[in-house]
Amino acid sequence: MAEVQVNNLSITDDDDIVDPWNVSGKSETGIDYDKLIKRFGSSKIDNELVERFEKVTGQRAHHFLRRGIFFSHRDFHTILNLHEAGKKFYLYTGRGPSSESMHIGHMIPFMFTKWLQDVFKVPLIIQLTDDEKAMWKDIKIEDARQMAYNNAKDIIAVGFDPKNTFIFNDLDFIGKCPAFYQNMVRIQKCVTFNQAKGIFGFGESDVIGKITFPSIEAAPALSTTFPFIFGDKVVPCLIPCAIDQDPYFRMTRDVAPRLKMPKPALLHSTFLPALQGAQHKMSASDPNASIFLNDTPKQIKNKINKYAFSGGQATVEEHRQKGGNTSIDISFKYLTFFLEDDERLAEIKKAYESGEMLTGELKKIAIDTITPYVQEYQARRAQVTDDVMQRYFEIRQIEL
């Protein structure tokens, strides 16, 4: 019986909580991502890597890379080596669908993935884990599937190329692709309950579907899961995702060599903070904490003005004197995600920290930056009909 050694990562009371189900930081500046890199055993995306990326691709690095929003990786050098050698890989990412509208935080990995797709011109596979949602929540199979379709349209509106993007939801696709179930079995054979418990914290009173679910998020990281795309070619995989999904892929990377498949490479993103502060990530279940992709300009304005946690001082006088704290200011943090112009961002930082710029002015810049982003998104979203969606879901060959 093939079993793997899995690093079980112990966590102390001082540590931030970051797993697929819970994310919360201990400090008002948010999660300590450097500490997380150590704990997870991943590698930091440093200047050297960003420079190598620019050299190999001939393109300027995305501001998510330049600013450490994608901050951690596993084996990204291997992917750059492949690209340098003219060899292909594929991209894989995904989402656990929800009934609520998606928010701007959900878009971060997808925006970056679209950019990677444009740069590398490789196939992209997007998994919607509606089975996970049905298993973890009191949600019917039928409703979970509908949530997956709705979310798929939201994701498509990010602008993925229909020519080389394949989107699927587990509850339909697993029943349409024998190779998927066969790879699930191969993976399930390599992981014991004890190992799953160590990685994911499962307990004896968890339902058996939860315990086996990790095999379902792992399978798409193996190219043999998609024979209609890759034939029987072994094609390496790069997974851009938020850092909370890393446990699934730590497991996958332990299993892959046992199945004579390459370990997937990873690029990990930080979380877009909640309006109320950097300890928490933006969450769809709290409407006041989030800017949704279907919010109106008025809603965006009101939410930022009313809720966005400020790093400014209590009075104008004090602010002018001491300046604002950009390391805890949510409006400023949002600008690091959404304002592409590095110079402009540096000016704002300087002006705010010197006290020259007030919180109200900073909030206005955040509103003026995020609102057109959401409006442009909404215009694209309006074009995503059922017919458009169908093109992405079609089981079909995709040119490598």
Added chain:
Amino acid sequence: MAEVQVNNLSITDDDDIVDPWNVSGKSETGIDYDKLIKRFGSSKIDNELVERFEKVTGQRAHHFLRRGIFFSHRDFHTILNLHEAGKKFYLYTGRGPSSESMHIGHMIPFMFTKWLQDVFKVPLIIQLTDDEKAMWKDIKIEDARQMAYNNAKDIIAVGFDPKNTFIFNDLDFIGKCPAFYQNMVRIQKCVTFNQAKGIFGFGESDVIGKITFPSIEAAPALSTTFPFIFGDKVVPCLIPCAIDQDPYFRMTRDVAPRLKMPKPALLHSTFLPALQGAQHKMSASDPNASIFLNDTPKQIKNKINKYAFSGGQATVEEHRQKGGNTSIDISFKYLTFFLEDDERLAEIKKAYESGEMLTGELKKIAIDTITPYVQEYQARRAQVTDDVMQRYFEIRQIEL
């Protein structure tokens, strides 16, 4: 979260071992099936039920029913009620495929199932759990699938009606039927690790695929797993199987009402004993313990003469005086399975127990009874080509 109460059945050192992976009796007369009925909480198939069966169907009961070879049931009265009311149900049985040739013991549930199909004229679904074999043994996915196809041909040769028999192997079919995976998820959501541990004895060092496997044997007992056969009709299910498979269906019967589906009814068979004695069932892994479906007449003759445990006395004189013991004599036990003529069987019993018939004579009758059975089977088996097999595997509508 929908969770079920499952009877965890405790077992003492004195009890026979009967579970999906191990069967062994403590006594030389074999497994104490009456005790097993109590332990499992099933019901005995008594004369009253057999008589009711004959009344409701207008047919003589199969000798497996008359002689207690099918000895236990759950809710079989419900099935007879349905038949009386002109309503339909379906049959579901299966097999964990193996690389060895199937033996005559494997055929018992299938022979009886064929007869039930002939009597009731209902659809029959046969599951080949090649995924189970890949999970439990050091067998590759590809080899497990091939074993399933080979075993399917062996099963088809029992004589199932291709018009209303659907055969599938998990490793291919789950990836061709979204409803199957969706029902797996529904079932997996109702059973905790603790419950699976209680029913199946799983431990923390078992791989996650084993822990979730029971949902895969349970799913075909729900008619909604096969929309291409049943549409969205809720059709009750009757499962003829060896008693060792009962744990899967105890679990299924606990889960079904939570999914608003009828509990499957069951008919349980005893085991055909090994040649060496009734403590063990016939096992494909010991060629000297088993009569295989591809054995030659000479092999059958030699095996019975050489290995079939005798209930006769040590010397002819002693035997003439004391008579033979049919309760431990394997040749006689085989006749209860394969000699249909009740009168003839009674004569043999009388003659052997009185000492009038010697072991050699009894063995000759067993050889002369089993050999033509195997030869007729082999003639049918020779007709089962790939094309013939394909008809049974075709995903298609079956008339109820």
